Amino acid sequence: MRFNKYKSVIGIDFGTYAIKAVELESRGDGLYVKNVGSAYYTEKVIEDGEFLNVPLLTEFISNLWEDSKFESKEVAISWKSENEFTRVLTLPILPDKEIYEAVRLEISSRYDVDVDLVAFDYAILDKNENNQEMKILVAGIPKESASTVYNIFKELNLKLKVLEPEFICQINLLKPSEDSFILLNIGARTTMLYMSKGNLINVIRALRFGGDNATDVISSTLNVSFEEAERWKKERFEQEVGYSKIMVSDALLNNFLILLREINRSIDYFYQLTYTYPNRVVLDGGGSLVVGLREYINRELGLLVDLLSLNSIVKNSEDIPDPNLYSIALGAALSGIGYKCLYKFFDNLEFGRISV
Ligand SMILES: Nc1ncnc2c1ncn2[C@@H]1O[C@H](COP(=O)(O)OP(=O)(O)OP(=O)(O)O)[C@@H](O)[C@H]1O
Ligand SMILES: [Mg+2]
Structure with missing residues (x-):
C-alpha cells in the first residue's frame, strides 16, 4: 500500500x-x-x-x-x-459563539430571504475596537x-x-497589489468584472457577455453551425487568411463593443467610489482567449492588458x-x-x- x-x-x-x-x-x-x-x-x-x-x-x-x-x-x-447571496454586514463586536445567530437575525430582518431556507457562512473582515463594530462578509445559497x-x-x-x-x-x-486594476473573467455566457483599489475589492459585477457571443457572431457571419463556429474560433481563426477572416474580425469588433461599454460604465462607477482610475486590466476565463480581444481592450482603454498568471x-x-x-x-x-x-x-x- x-x-x-x-x-x-x-x-x-x-x-x-x-x-x-x-x-x-x-x-x-x-x-x-x-x-x-x-x-x-x-x-x-x-x-x-x-x-x-x-x-x-x-x-x-x-x-x-x-x-x-x-x-x-x-x-x-x-x-x-x-442564486447566491453576498453581503457585508456591520454588527457590534460580539463573542464568537453569538455571531452566527446575530448574522441570521440581521439577514432575516434586512433582506427579503427566508433565512430558514438558506445555508450561509460568514467571515470576519475587520474589528474596530474604537467604535465597537465589526464587518462581516456573509455568503448564502439555498x-x-x-x-x-x-x-x-x-x-x-x-x-x-x-x-x-x-x-x-x-x-x-x-496577490495583494498596491495599484488599481480591473479583472475580467470571461466565461462562456457571463463575464465577471472585479475592480480593486489596493487590496480592497470595490466592485463585483456580472456582465452579459461571454465566449458564446463570439461563437454566435462567427456562426452567423460564416453561416455555419455553432459547433463549427466554435472550432473556427479556437483553432482556425489564427491561421486563417482572406475574406472570411476579415468578415469575422469586423463582426467581432462590433461584438466586443458590448463588453467595452459595460467596462466603461464600471470604470465611471469605480471613479465615483474611489476617485481613481484603474491602471491595468487582467483577463481570465476561456473567453479571454478569443483572438484579438486582448489587443482590442488594450487599444480602446489605453491600459496594459495581461492574462492572469x-x-x-x-x-x-x-x-x-x-x-x-x-x-x-x-x-x-x-x-x-x-x-x-x-x-x-x-x-x-x-x-x-x-x-x-
Ligand atoms: N482557445 C480558445 N480560444 C478562444 N476561445 C476559447 C478557447 N478556449 C475556450 N474558449 C472559450 O471560452 C469559453 C469558456 O470559458 P470558461 O471555461 O472559462 O467558461 P465557463 O467557466 O464554462 O463559463 P461560465 O463561467 O460562463 O459558466 C467558451 O466560450 C469557449 O469557446
Ligand atoms: Mg467560469
Whole structure:
C-alpha cells in the first residue's frame, strides 16, 4: 500500500459546458498542481445554479475521477454567483459563539430571504475596537442546493470540504497589489468584472457577455453551425487568411463593443467610489482567449492588458494546460487547503440575489 505523504485537495468549477477540476498539493516548499481534468456535459445538468439532472451529474463526476486519476477524496467547490447571496454586514463586536445567530437575525430582518431556507457562512473582515463594530462578509445559497451537492459527493465516496463563492475562488488567485486594476473573467455566457483599489475589492459585477457571443457572431457571419463556429474560433481563426477572416474580425469588433461599454460604465462607477482610475486590466476565463480581444481592450482603454498568471500561486504553473480555463477550480482548491483570501471588501458591496 502506498501512502501519500502530502495533502491534496481537488477544486471543482461547474462551468457552463464542462466540469473543470484541479488537484492541488501542498508540499514543504509550496503548492503544486498534481492533476487537471475536465468533463464536458453531454446534456444540460446545471443551469442558473439549479441542478437539472443529479444522477447524470453524479455520473460525469465519477467518470472525471476515473479519467483524471485524482488521488484525493477531498473536494472544494466553487459556487457561481447565480442564486447566491453576498453581503457585508456591520454588527457590534460580539463573542464568537453569538455571531452566527446575530448574522441570521440581521439577514432575516434586512433582506427579503427566508433565512430558514438558506445555508450561509460568514467571515470576519475587520474589528474596530474604537467604535465597537465589526464587518462581516456573509455568503448564502439555498439549503436545498447545498444538501444536493453534499449528497452527490457523498454518494461517490468523496468528501465535500468547502463550498466557496466563485468570487472568493477568483480573488484567491490574486496577490495583494498596491495599484488599481480591473479583472475580467470571461466565461462562456457571463463575464465577471472585479475592480480593486489596493487590496480592497470595490466592485463585483456580472456582465452579459461571454465566449458564446463570439461563437454566435462567427456562426452567423460564416453561416455555419455553432459547433463549427466554435472550432473556427479556437483553432482556425489564427491561421486563417482572406475574406472570411476579415468578415469575422469586423463582426467581432462590433461584438466586443458590448463588453467595452459595460467596462466603461464600471470604470465611471469605480471613479465615483474611489476617485481613481484603474491602471491595468487582467483577463481570465476561456473567453479571454478569443483572438484579438486582448489587443482590442488594450487599444480602446489605453491600459496594459495581461492574462492572469498562476505562477505566483503554484510552483509548476507551466504544467497546467490552458491555465485560464482552470483558474476558478484552482482557486476553489486553495480554499480547500485553508488558504485565506488576502483582499478586503468594500462595505456597500451588494452582490447576488437568492430565491428559494
Ligand atoms: N482557445 C480558445 N480560444 C478562444 N476561445 C476559447 C478557447 N478556449 C475556450 N474558449 C472559450 O471560452 C469559453 C469558456 O470559458 P470558461 O471555461 O472559462 O467558461 P465557463 O467557466 O464554462 O463559463 P461560465 O463561467 O460562463 O459558466 C467558451 O466560450 C469557449 O469557446
Ligand atoms: Mg467560469
